Amino acid sequence: MSFNYQINSDGNNLHLNISKAELNLADTLDCGQCFRWVKNEDETLTGIVFDRILTVGQTDSTITFYDTTTSDFEDLWKSYFDLDTDYASIKQSLSFDETIRKSYEYAGGIRILKQQNFEALCSFIISQNNNIPRIKGSIDKLCRKFGNKITQEHYSFPTSEVLSSVTKEDLQGLSLGYRDDYIIDCASKIKSGEIELESITKMDIQDARIALRTIKGVGPKVAECALLFGFYRVEAFPIDTWIKKALNYFYKDGFPEQAKEYAGIAQQYIFHYMRTCVDAPVI
DNA sequence: AGCCAGGGTCTGC
DNA sequence: GCAGACCATGGC
Numbered sequence: 001m002s003f004n005y006q007i008n009s010d011g012n013n014l015h016l017n018i019s020k021a022e023l024n025l026a027d028t029l030d031c032g033q034c035f036r037w038v039k040n041e042d043e044t045l046t047g048i049v050f051d052r053i054l055t056v057g058q059t060d061s062t063i064t065f066y067d068t069t070t071s072d073f074e075d076l077w078k079s080y081f082d083l084d085t086d087y088a089s090i091k092q093s094l095s096f097d098e099t100i101r102k103s104y105e106y107a108g109g110i111r112i113l114k115q116q117n118f119e120a121l122c123s124f125i126i127s128q129n130n131n132i133p134r135i136k137g138s139i140d141k142l143c144r145k146f147g148n149k150i151t152q153e154h155y156s157f158p159t160s161e162v163l164s165s166v167t168k169e170d171l172q173g174l175s176l177g178y179r180d181d182y183i184i185d186c187a188s189k190i191k192s193g194e195i196e197l198e199s200i201t202k203m204d205i206q207d208a209r210i211a212l213r214t215i216k217g218v219g220p221k222v223a224e225c226a227l228l229f230g231f232y233r234v235e236a237f238p239i240d241t242w243i244k245k246a247l248n249y250f251y252k253d254g255f256p257e258q259a260k261e262y263a264g265i266a267q268q269y270i271f272h273y274m275r276t277c278v279d280a281p282v283i
Numbered sequence: 284a285g286c287c288a289g290g291g292t293c294t295g296c
Numbered sequence: 297g298c299a300g301a302c303c304a305t306g307g308c
Contacts (some may be wrong), residue, residue, distance in 0.1 A: 032289060124289075131288035134306065177304030219291045241288035271289075
């Protein structure tokens, strides 16, 4: 069940009545789950999603989708921002755990975006042993070089078809480092049919993990990120350096069984808390 | 200079 | 099955 919301259009822009507790755009779009959103000088945010360009702004009571029709919202953005999911009740079900509770009290307006699976998979292959600003830079250059031109400054994420035919040399200058081989392997396995993203969406999560990890450069952590952010498997639990610190510090007896159904969402709250909150333990 | 960043592979035991 | 070297890159 989703929360009740009202939308109204002023002709060009669409206004959604929603609080920052339900959806906080700044936190959601800059918490390390996506890499193609930028903040504008007027504090609005612009992202490239599904071959579309979207600019959004937020006040305490309203999110504005610029140049957006009601049908765009219903067909694309409602799902992308996961507005059909009741996060209040998910948070309630996770409230037994003090660390998770502290994390969502710090930034509980984060939602898991429903991103394209190929984009998420490639993005998190690039993310390994890397930092977020560099990841964003590499992805931006990858899109400018191999994506479809939307405007002069905006390019879509490349298709697996296009990336399956690029060479290592083509990928020079994108700051991918040794990850260039991994991107090529990923796209090649999709083209050959060895990996079918469509069938992975329908697989049991354990089978999906095994399938994804046949791609070079996809280990446990990247597979979990791809599953959580690209396939909306909210039980997936990526363990990166920050979560490792949290596990060592808060969860010496293991992550609670009771949180497993929404472990990915809890993980994202904790990740953002550990990385950005001044009150988080420095380890 | 050395360490870290949303890690994984490969080798050697 | 597991530890350790190594992997490319840029910011601090």
